[in-house]
Amino acid sequence: MSSRFAQIAFTPGVQRHQLAHGSDRAYRRMTEGARGADRLGADERLFIGERDSFYLATVGETGWPYIQHRGGPPGFLRVLDEHTLGFADFRGNRQYITRGNLDHDDRVSLFLMDYVNKGRLKLFGRARVVEDDPDLIGRLAVDGYPGKVERAVLIDVEGFDWNCSQHIPELYPRDLVERALGSARDRIAALERENARLRGRQAVT
Incomplete structure (x- = not known):
């Protein structure tokens, strides 16, 4: 910490x-x-760049906290420099709770999870919404991703903390599991064919 x-x-x-x-x-x-504000180092850059989602907490005008899940292609949350994160804000359910909360209080907290390796990174920062900078929004957009970008969000990082892995469930993405199962199925099918061939030879002799 x-x-x-x-x-x-x-x-x-x-x-x-x-x-x-x-x-x-x-x-x-x-x-x-x-x-002074923490500096994002090589470990933080690598970890953040591999994430395809994170949790973002804000506080509303009534004092209630609000947590939102943000997702996209791996690396959609960018490390712009050693103090700044940025991401393209894709259109969602259009409730705009996070957007409205940031008008009231720019303080945010981010939770980034790596369930495969049981890793967790927490960050405190201050968020800025940018809606009138097409160049920035274009740089944060993800090529080939169909989500409609409504704005850019920049986060000035204040501090971060790497948590221990205790109690983090070890979970794997569906596509990774399906690839592993596909390889296993192919291997089983090959072994079954080989077994059938050997049994056939034994029956002949």
């Missing part, structure tokens, strides 16, 4: 519970580092 992530997440209320439950010593030093 980075110092900046801890400084944001470990509010006084959180720290009171850490003290009460005996974890304050382990976490206290994490809040004592630099207060």
